Amino acid sequence: MKIGEVSRLTGVTVRALHHWDAIGLLCPKNVTEAGYRVYEHEELNRLQQILFFRELGFSLKEIRGILDSPNYDRLDALKKHRSMLELKRDHIDGLIRLVDDTMKGEREMSFKEFDVSKIEAERKKYAKEVQQRWGNTKEYCQFEERTKGYNNESWNAIDAQGEEILKEFAACKNLDPSGEKAQSLVAMWQQYITSKFYDCSKPILACLGQMYVGDERFMAYLDQNGEGTAEFMAAAIIEYTSK
Secondary structure, X not given: OEHHHHHHHHOOOHHHHHHHHHOOOOOOXXXXXXXXXXXXXXXXXXXXXXXXXXXXXXXXXXXXXXXXXXXXXXXXXXXXXXXXXXXXXXXXXXXHHHHXXXXXXXXXXXXXXXXOHHHHHHHHHHHHHHHHHHHOOHHHHHHHHHHOOOOHHHHHHHHHHHHHHHHHHHHOOOOOOOOHHHHHHHHHHHHHHHXXXXXXXXXXXXXXXXXXXXXXXXXXXXXXXXXXXXXXXXXHHHHHHOO
């Protein structure tokens, strides 16, 4: 889906999408020869998450840090988002009933339906929880520090470096995941994450490996290089982190 189509679908301006790409918040992996950005399912999923968090008042910088946190749990976040939407739905339903009663000639004036204090309290509570769970980890702070000076050119170079390693994983996906080649690639991947983003300890690397096969987005992204790449990486990481 091209950038103009994404803009019409979501209501986010083309200018905003260009800005989000420049700051590393939403970067489409595919760009046509003519320079058109192409947003795939993975990027649209991330865009939906961005809009949910923006609705709750998070800054773009905070949203990027949360979504890029190794501890981020998309399913748990969606459950929280749903809870907030239910509160808003109940609020709107109350306003609709008030309008209906008023149209029927109800004389008793009611104002409780306009009270949004419960919604605001829950929003603040959720925002605090999100920040504590995904925004204040040591890894998040390191991510912020190491990436604050990255510009669009820097991000492109870093992405290219990561893609090269992933292509090597894909080329070796039929080898023994406990073999020397697979284990050297895992070590290279760990060092890549550590040097560019945050200290990738073995426990964190093990969690990432689980996400590579447990999250459809990660699996689809990794398997672009060849079906089975995600499973091979996960198996190799298990061997590496168990030593």
